[in-house]
Amino acid sequence: MASIGLINYATFMGTMIGIYGVLALGLNIQWGVTGLFNAGIAGFFAVGAYLSALITASPSPERIMGWELPVAVGWLGAMAGAALIAWPIGRICLRFRSDYLAIATIGVAEVIRLVLRTEEGLSGGARGITGVPRPFGGLEYSLSQFAYFALVIAVLLVVYWALERQLAAPWGRMMKAIRDNEQAAAAMGKNVEKRRLEAFVLGAAVMGLAGALYVHFMRAITPEAIDPMIATFLVWIMLILGGSGNNRGAILGAIIVWIIWSMSEFITDQLPAEIATQAKYIRVFLIGLMLQLILRFRPEGLLPEESGQRTSPHLPPSR
Amino acid sequence: MKKKILASLSALALGGAIASAPAMAQNVKVAYLVAITGPIAGMAPMMVQSMKFAAEQVNAQGGIGNGGKLDPQVYDSGCNPQLATDAATKAVNVNGVIGIVGPSCSGPVIAVANSVSVPAGVLLVTSSGTSPKISTLDDKDLVFRTVPSDDYQGRALARALKARGIDKVAVTYLNNDYGLGLAEAFADEFQKQGGTITASRAHEDKKASYRSDLAELAKGGADTLVVFAYGNSSGLTILRQAIENGFFKNFVGADGMRDEGMVKTLGPDNLKPLLVSAPAGATGAGFEKFGKDFKATGGDPNGTFAATSYDAAFLMALAIEKAGGDKAKLPQALREVATAPGEPILPGEWAKAKKLIAEGKDIDYKGAAGDHEFDAHGDVPGSYILYKVSSSGFAEVERMK
Structure with a gap:
């Protein structure tokens, strides 16, 4: 029981880490490589989640869609939907400099969240959508968890591989050039906005x-589930801690932050019962402390960007 | 740096493993999943305290089985599905709990049931998830709740009005989860009972005038207006303007309209034609006993979800005792100890219950928040009381069915 239990727990953690790893990779393209301060991660996460749910769940009189299509279609739909939402936002907001972009994206994410929360016919409102199928969901508990874990890790690896290819290509170098010195890149004839x-x-x-x-x-x-704390800021912490600009750093950040977030509860449980309730807040504190320490002693993150040319976007590039 | 982190992580994992080894074979672990952090953190301390109070009573009066203790593990579910499923996974897999009390908030209940507790075959009793969606989960009879679904009050009110001979009503509701949930359930049941809803309109909060809404609602010719809103806000304005302009003769509200400040503002004489429903949680012998005992330990029995949380924890303990600690028999045992027939058990009467169970007699828990006669979905119907306005506030008219 105990060892199977530990494996089940590790599987669950691995799955969550895989999901957050994909999120952190997405942020890494925007912030780590291109220097776009997107503070609205939760919005795109939400669009993907709801869209995939609507595409694959069974129909319900309370809301739209419910097409019962295969899960793979849901995933592709989620990617296409999030990209479609991002395009007009980007067209309008990317003209802003980083801090204004952050404000604009926070606003957009809140709009998405409130629309999903109130539009009953679209998203089930505050009651949400249930009955979303899971691949291998029919198997026995441990097996089903493990199969989905393997699937998530496979997706994570594919995304990682694709992004590494993309960043190693001229496109990746061009993005870094734009990030580090926009004027210079524009002077070289690069279409910065595009x-x-x-x-x-x-x-x-x-x-x-x-x-x-x-x-x-x-x-x-x-x-x-699309609360900004858990779907936006936790992802930022993961990326900064792991090392922005480095895809492996993004994944490492997701691993470390989720493990601390989850496992610290075992430590707080060892405290005396009188303060055990208050001690639950230690988890939040630990994450914050970790971020402070990293920013103080290792601002480039645990796994810094590899080119060696990278300096903080706020400093002039080194030669 | 990396190695150090890895080392401390493996130490953590090891610590977790050691902590999970059972201290005494006959002790029984249950998880109390409460949103200690997050948006409802203000309610959490009283919920945790009342759950722990139930466990203390169990352990002080003989514990579980033959000399074992109930060993509650408190987890933070954060009113958030990611955190709640994480906590539930730890509880079930690492600490080996056989039942979960909680989690708080409806979204986490759905997520935990879907992805952890039902697949793993663990009984879940929530004390604060009120969404109607929880009723229809494919839960293999493993999800129960001690707090009534938002659905019930609207339905009970519809039946009560129909029974009083009111056939035609207009409905206006505040445009949020509360108002909408009540209005939908009310409309469905009222029409099933053969009543007519002449008009139904959502309204936004905090407007200065609802006269145009009221004029539209009055067009259908109903002389009764049902208001699902709050009596310290839009409900007050609507009542005042409806009375001033004579749009409707009779008014009906739910628990949000049971507001003494509203009676003072508008005057009890003007509100004679008003009827309101409210949960009967804070009445009855079960609540009195729980209230007295809980206050003595420094708790607030009227705290939000305090009584339902106590009942959830106490029922879980009764079910474990009845099932002899067998996880697979828990749902059936829970139904047996909670529902009639059987010897009535009040909150805190653990020793009596334990003795009766040992003798093989059937028991029926009459809890702090109600009788907890679970239906096929594992829901409690909840009991509601219909009130009218009196000179001193509200007076009971009848118990609604």
């Missing part, structure tokens, strides 16, 4: 895929 839009849409599509992975794991989606 490239930034490409990165923004690509990142959003990856975030939408993460939303789809999540919704089929939980078999349901309610507005609580």
Whole structure:
């Protein structure tokens, strides 16, 4: 019992890490490689999650769609949907500099969240969507968990591989050039606005895929799941901690933050009962402390960007 | 750095493994999943306290089985599905709990049931998930709740009005989860009973005037207006303007309209034609006993979800005792201890219940928040009381069915 239990727990954690890893990879394209401060991750995550749920769940008189299509279609739909939402947002907002872009994307994510929360006919409103199928969901508990874990990790690896290819190509170098010195890149004849839009849409599509992975794991989606704390800022912490600009850093950040987030509860349980309730807040504190320490002692993250040319976007590039 | 982190992580994992080894074979672990952090953190301390209070009573009066103790593990579910499923996975797989009390909030209940507790065959009793969606989950009879679904009050009110001979009503409701949920359930049941809803309109909160809404609603010719809103906000304005302009003769509201401030503002004489429904949680012998005992330990029995949380924890303990600690028999045992017939058990009467179970007699728990006669979905019907306005506030008219 105990060892099977531990494996089940590790499987669950691995699946969540895989989902957050995909999210962090999506953010890495936008922030790490292109320098776009997207503070609206939850919005694209939500679009992906709801869309995939609507495409694959069975129909319900309370809301639209419910097409019962295969899960793979749902995933593709989630990516396409998030990209479609990102395109007009990018067209309008990418003209802003980083901090204004952050404000605009936060606003967009809140709009998406509130629409999903209130539009009963679209998303089930506050009650959300249930009955979303899970691949291998019919198997016995441990097996089903493990099969889905393997699937999520496979998706994570595919996304990682594709992004690595993309970043190693001239496109990746061009993005870094734009990030580090926009004027210079423009002077070299690069279409800065178009490239930034490409990165923004690509990142959003990856975030939408993460939303789809999540919704089929939980078999349901309610507005609580797209809270900015858990779907935006936690992802930022993962990327900054792991090392922005480095895809492996993004995944490492997801691993470390989720493990600390989840496992610290075992430690707080060892505290005396009188303060055990308050001690649950230690988890939140630990994440914050970790971020502070990293920013103080290793601002480039645990696995910094590899080219060696990278400096903080706020400093002039080194020669 | 990386190695250090890995080392500390494996230490963590090891710590978790050691902590999960059972201290005494006959002790029984249950998980209390409460949203200690997050949006409803303000309610959580009283929920945790009332659950732990139930466990203390169990352990003080003989514990579980033959000398074992109930060993509650408190987890943070954060009112968020990611955190709640994580906590539930730890509870079920690492700490080996055989039942879950909680989690808080409806979204997490759905996520935990779907992806952890039902697949793993663990009984779940929530004390604060009120969404009607929880009723229709494919739960293999493993999901129960001690708090009534939002659905019930609207239906009970519809039946009560029909029984009082009211056949034609107009409905206006606040455009949020609360108002919409009540209005939908009410409309469905009222029409099933043969009543007519002449008009139904959502309204937005905090407007200065609802006269145009009221004029539209009055067109259908009903002389009764049902208002699902809050009596300290839009409900107050609607009533005042409807009375001033004579749009309707009679008014009906749900628990949001049971507001003493509203009676003071409008005057009890003007509100004579008003009837409101409200949950009967805070009445009855079960609640009195729980209230007295819980207050003595420094708790607030009227705290939101305190009584339902206590009942969920106490029922879980009764079910474990009845099932002899066998996980597979828990749902059936829960139904047996909670529903009639049987010897009535009030909150805190653990020793009596334990003795009766040992003798093989059937028991029927009459809890702090109600009788908990579970239906096929594992829902409790909830009991509601219809009130009218009196000079001093509200007076009971009847118990609704």
